[in-house]
Amino acid sequence: MAALLEVEKLAVWLTGARGRPAILQDVSFNVQPGEVLGVVGESGSGKSVLALSLMGLLPGTLSMSAGSVRLLGHELANQPREAWRTYRGRDIAMIFQEPMTSLNPVMRVGAQIAEVLRWRRGMSHAAAHRRAIELLEQVEISAAASRAGTYPHELSGGMRQRVMIAIALAASPKLLIADEPTTALDVTVQAQILRLLTDLQRTSGLSLILITHDLGVIAELAERVMVMYAGRIAEVAAVRTIFDDPVHPYTQALLASVPDMRHQRPRLATIPGTVPNLFAMPTGCRFAPRCPYRRDVCERQAPAIVALAERHDVGCLRPFGYPEPVSVTP
Numbered sequence: 001m002a003a004l005l006e007v008e009k010l011a012v013w014l015t016g017a018r019g020r021p022a023i024l025q026d027v028s029f030n031v032q033p034g035e036v037l038g039v040v041g042e043s044g045s046g047k048s049v050l051a052l053s054l055m056g057l058l059p060g061t062l063s064m065s066a067g068s069v070r071l072l073g074h075e076l077a078n079q080p081r082e083a084w085r086t087y088r089g090r091d092i093a094m095i096f097q098e099p100m101t102s103l104n105p106v107m108r109v110g111a112q113i114a115e116v117l118r119w120r121r122g123m124s125h126a127a128a129h130r131r132a133i134e135l136l137e138q139v140e141i142s143a144a145a146s147r148a149g150t151y152p153h154e155l156s157g158g159m160r161q162r163v164m165i166a167i168a169l170a171a172s173p174k175l176l177i178a179d180e181p182t183t184a185l186d187v188t189v190q191a192q193i194l195r196l197l198t199d200l201q202r203t204s205g206l207s208l209i210l211i212t213h214d215l216g217v218i219a220e221l222a223e224r225v226m227v228m229y230a231g232r233i234a235e236v237a238a239v240r241t242i243f244d245d246p247v248h249p250y251t252q253a254l255l256a257s258v259p260d261m262r263h264q265r266p267r268l269a270t271i272p273g274t275v276p277n278l279f280a281m282p283t284g285c286r287f288a289p290r291c292p293y294r295r296d297v298c299e300r301q302a303p304a305i306v307a308l309a310e311r312h313d314v315g316c317l318r319p320f321g322y323p324e325p326v327s328v329t330p
């Protein structure tokens with residue numbers, strides 16, 4: 001089956017600083033129709049910048065280039081930002097961490113959903129309003145007809161996030177990107193929203209890129225996982241492979257840093273050090289300074305992303321279980 005989204009060698013850098021260490025570098029991956037791809041990595045690893053790149057929503061202070069960004073067979077790489085307008089909101093939609101920043105505070109929530117339907121679906125005013133109420137019901141908002149007439153500030157954080165999901169789903173996108181969609185919510189509401197999101201994903205068959213730093217969420221909801229570190233891909237594989245047989249030292253460290261879910265031990269080891277600053281980026285592998293297995297070569301040469309097996313990619317010169325260097329970037 002053709003991929004829904006295919007990204008090759010995506011790079012993002014500070015505008016005017018091309019050639020200097022990039023915020024995203026050599027990012028290549030794909031999303032299959034109907035799958036949930038989890039994206040994990042510590043804060044600052046480039047997850048949000050990746051989401052904005054895919055939406056064509058990078059701020060002017062950042063620039064991007066790519067070998068390819070194919071969405072539904074359309075090549076968007078190196079197109080002006082306007083090229084995304086045709087697809088954004090219609091084929092590809094996004095849910096942000098803080099719904100208040102993306103909802104219009106002075107517009108009733110029903111009208112905000114209806115606006116998307118009129119613009120993207122060409123619906124009449126009345127039809128859009130009716131459909132908006134259906135969408136509010138679909139995201140499990142009770143008394144949807146009266147809630148449609150409220151303003152965002154009258155709703156709880158969880159309700160606002162439900163409204164955001166309704167807006168994102170209004171135009172029936174093929175791909176939904178959820179960037180830490182529940183981080184601002186309390187734990188029970190988080191679970192409800194995530195369940196809702198994946199239920200909707202399954203029933204409508206859309207693809208979901210689920211960005212989170214919560215490995216528990218990934219374990220439960222993702223089919224494949226992409227682990228990012230300092231703007232590069234560390235490892236991409238099926239969720240089971242990532243949890244049971246990770247080969248990248250960073251993936252292993254990330255897993256070791258969470259409390260052991262099976263044994264319920266409150267073991268909170270942390271990975272020594274922090275994600276390097278853009279202006280102090282190591283010249284070789286970006287993880288080398290924190291890597292317990294680093295060799296001299298790791299400090300000199302950046303690893304390329306290589307396929308170790310069918311659907312298992314890794315960006316490491318010495319992945320676990322592979323005694324010889326696997327690949328270096330030219």
Ligand SMILES: Nc1ncnc2c1ncn2[C@@H]1O[C@H](COP(=O)(O)OP(=O)(O)O)[C@@H](O)[C@H]1O
Pocket residue numbers: 014023041042043044045046047048049050059061062278
């Ligand atoms: N608008 C911006 N201008 C300059 N640097 C940015 C901008 N947005 C993000 N960055 C930098 O890019 C890196 C990745 O950020 P981000 O994608 O927000 O990480 P994550 O979402 O994984 O926590 C960070 O070093 C951050 O400081």
Ligand SMILES: [Mg+2]
Pocket residue numbers: 047048049179180
């Ligand atoms: Mg982020």
